[in-house]
Amino acid sequence: MIIYNVTTKITNTIHDRWLQWIKEEHIPEVMDTGLFHDFRMCRLLEQDDKEGPTYVIQYYTDTLENYHTYLQEHAPELRQKSYEQFGNQFVAFRTVMQVV
Numbered sequence: 877m878i879i880y881n882v883t884t885k886i887t888n889t890i891h892d893r894w895l896q897w898i899k900e901e902h903i904p905e906v907m908d909t910g911l912f913h914d915f916r917m918c919r920l921l922e923q924d925d926k927e928g929p930t931y932v933i934q935y936y937t938d939t940l941e942n943y944h945t946y947l948q949e950h951a952p953e954l955r956q957k958s959y960e961q962f963g964n965q966f967v968a969f970r971t972v973m974q975v976v
Contacts (some may be wrong), residue, residue: 877975878943880912880935883920884968887928894962898933902954906935909950943972962969 886894902913912935920930937943958966 878940878975879975880937880943880946881973882933882968883970884933884934884966885928885930886962886966888971889928890962891928891967894966896962902958903933905954905957906946909946911946912937913961916947917959920960924976940972 899917903917907915908911914936915933916936917931917933920932923930937946960967
């Protein structure tokens, strides 16, 4: 199994709006690609939250091919929507992992 992991630190200013958007719009759009079969969203604890909280969303897929298809065909547009909504009020980094 492949896990596409997106870690995002957001400012306190956008927290409530971002949380609603990520749950109601962004995650459903990622899942609607049909390339992932499940996801999990977590808030990191024991972090310095003075500037805002950090969230992790893990998307699960069976193959690296699905992950690469997502990156090529869907990620650019979905990332652009994030920046249009929230500008520079968040920082995200992405990793990919294989369950062993």
